[in-house]
Amino acid sequence: MAGRALGRPGGNAPYWFLAPLFAFTGLFLVLPLGFSVYLAFTRWNPLGEPRWVGTRQFEYLLTRDDTFWATLSNTFVFAGALVVIGVPLALGLAFVFSRARGKAAWRAIYYLPQITSFVAIAYIWQFVLDDRYGLANRLLGLLGFRGFDWLTDPTMAMVSIVMVMVWYDVGKNMVVFSAAIENVSKDLYEAAELDGASAWIQFSRITVPIIRPAVVFVTVTSFISGMGFFALILAMTGGGPRGATEVTALYLYEMAFQDLRMGRASAGALILFAIIAVLTVLQFRLLRERKA
């Protein structure tokens, strides 16, 4: 450590402080990514040796593997629904809480699912959504409805997964929005109220434009994490019924660790990553430009 550095440069000090970060980047980012790219061009059952197959894995996934395409479409539905339903809901809640009595308590309650593991959430909801004797259909039954085949009907299963994921995620996004909303000057609202602006007008004309960066941030991060997410789905439906909730990341995980097709799974992961990267850049462009 070059101790006696004067002022900002600090001699070698910054590099020492960054040493763990550099080591980590090398070992757990650069090296794995390189390895992953190599694997994508091989056929490898890890009980044997990898065999170079060129771009065959990509060709197979893109031209022959219908399941891969089906899982991509499920992935888009899942991530899309998460953004379209989850983000506005979180934004609305944050706004309502910011002007509600006992806002800390409201925020805490809606944040509750965040502290639970996906395993717990998946199983808790499996019980709630049980077709015949789950809480959900029992309550609907009390009202005289037949209820839904929440997890056994393919369409409803995706609806249920999205619903549970929104239930889980809304608290986190709500907190980000709350932070942004708390920073909006109170004067603006007071002026608006004097002009007789309704809450909706205040929300749409004052709050949303000012916290736009937070909205962009949450939208993009929700979308990215939604595209690569599968923990809840693995524990809750395992991708079923009949592949209706099988998202690409889950498909690839099982391809790798169940069917031992490391090469193809790596190729698939790269394809999914490329899709996410392109869409992320697009989203940033789109959302930023609209601001200008």
Place this chain on the structure above:
Amino acid sequence: MTAAPDLGLSVAADARAATGAPGPRRRTGPKVGAAVKYVLLTLGALLMVLPFADMFVGALRGPADVFATPPRYFPADPQWGVYGRVFDELPMGRWILNSVLVTTTITLVQLVTSAMAGWALARYEFPGRANVFRLVVGAQMFPFFLLIIPIFFLLRYAPLAGGNDLMGQGGSGLLGTYAALVLPFAVTWYGVFLMRQFFTTIPEELLEAARLDGASEWLIFRRIALPLVKPALATLAVFAFVYHWNEFIWTMTITRTAPELQTLPVGIFLLENTFNDLDQKSLQQAALAVSVLPVLILFALAQRFFVSASVETGVK
């Protein structure tokens, strides 16, 4: 659930428009709109809480309840003994110990690495700083699923560990060790980013004075800067702790054949067939309850670090 809060908002707005009563909100008396809003918020809150309540109720059901036709929802004779059975029949103690050990280690390591890197990025001018910062922001974009396969094999072929030779052959590498559960999470990009934001807010004069006294850069970081960002560290710690207490995909991948390393969520997930029989479902729900309870208590005690602090500090 989804439409409720928005609906409340517009109803409140309509009511206000109808009565033509603007004025500061705080002084508006009890109004239909406001009442509707709170009713809807309460319904939403119930929805957040009910699934957990369902779990606690389910844990208490006995065979008499589940084998009744139709099965009873509320247990006729609550089986409190189920919580004892959870510890008798499942390696709960081991799981809890592992969860505590792994989660605490990761949290501490992440605090150290985040603070160090964040400090360097915030307070020093050095060649490559902009690129390192780009790395920190950009690396967050790499999804974890892309890294699972290669990191698994890098740990497997780690040289000289777990019976491996210099070429990484022959043994099991770092798989089946606590290190495999911790190392891939040693750095959190978001934590680095967060700490950098906080370190930039420290007035330069404080640091300058110490430098003039001849304090080393490490000493300045350790004794002056770190104490000033305690709230940020606390917030980061809480988030890291909760995230890794619940982490499951990576830990499961690594500890499938190492039951002695399994954490609570992984243990419950992998032992699913223990719970297949109808009269074992309450055992599963009790196990879930036990796994949820520690963080629930932590949440109740440190609620301000979770939500209020995040609202104030802007942590996601």
Place this chain on the structure above:
Amino acid sequence: MSRLATTALALVLPVAALADGHAAPLTMAMHYNQDQAAPLLECLADYEAETGQAVEYQQVSYGEYLQTVLTGRIGGTQPDIYHLYSIWGAQMADNGVLAEPPAALADFIRAEYGTTADAATIDGTLYGVPTEVSVYMLVSNMALLRDAGYDAPPATWDELREIAEAITTRNDQGRVETAGFAFAESSSGAGVVHPFYALLASRGMDVYADGFAEANLDSPEAVAAARDLATLVDDGITEKSVDAYDAFPAGGAGMMVMANWYKSAIEDGLGSLDDVVVSPIPAGDDWKTLQYAFFMGVDSDSPNGDAAWEAVRWLNSADSADDSGVSCMGRMLSSIGALTANASDNAAMGEADAFTQPFLDALADGRTVSQPNVMQAAEIEGMMADAIDSVIAGDADAEAAMGDLDRAVEDVLFEFY
């Protein structure tokens, strides 16, 4: 950084040190939970007392078993002793994971287990000791059948439909409350695939042809078998959301196609087996049913292979027999209502109870066909379950779904045969 490194080292060292320890205990991975395995665990304690060789029992969920042992094998953290569902064997053997038993043990297996040794045989090579054998039969709750006006289980498929329909009741919301017939819901899809195998075999058709190069899943027999199952739901006789595993022991299902190993759960749920009758799956005079088996094998990389085989032999032979003359494994299997093909054990156990005897008869009368030991069997059966489920749900016509399935399965077979 140095602190980080020390932390890391401190975390690695204890476990690494353990791995280098001497007199390593053997690990044995099985899917039975602690309750089911209790007799076996006692035996393992005896074995350690007798021989000084510790055997650690590792429970691995049935649904996670193959993935777990394969991941373990890749990572070099695999158990020494496997307990494998026969259909996993082909993949394990093909990848060189399984060791061949010593010659003396192989002779013992062939002598003691007869044709069931086939379950542990892949491409002519024997890989272990067959343990649990399971057979599917029609299991009926006679109390429900009598309430509906029938005193005997169905003898034909049409009768099964008729009885099931008579039993089924629905609640005010139209959901099935008591189901005349119920499918078993399992993540592997076995609940529909195994009955499908039985119906297909009863029609005299094999699943595969030409040394596994081709599948017969688009044959008229296969389509008809799928249709037989699907119409139970399609015609409103039952619902797929009624899970036989839960509903039957709770007295909420009249009939199910089930394997013998579910006996204890049924007994626990219903209180007794007095009113439960086991009969052939009503698929005509030439009815056949499915049998499948587990076998114990040893990892080919195990550093203690000899000790592992010795433990396997001990557990399955007269050496571990108690006063009843039944081996350890035999005692454990009978305690959970499972069957064994071990001739000495079966002789020592004598006459089976009324529930179990029909399963044994099916085995003895050659009514059973073995589940095919094909490569990627788990993957293929998952595909079969999806296809049949889609017919059951009415999403696809039986002929179209089975045609698609046949193509997809042959694509998988093409990689290996």
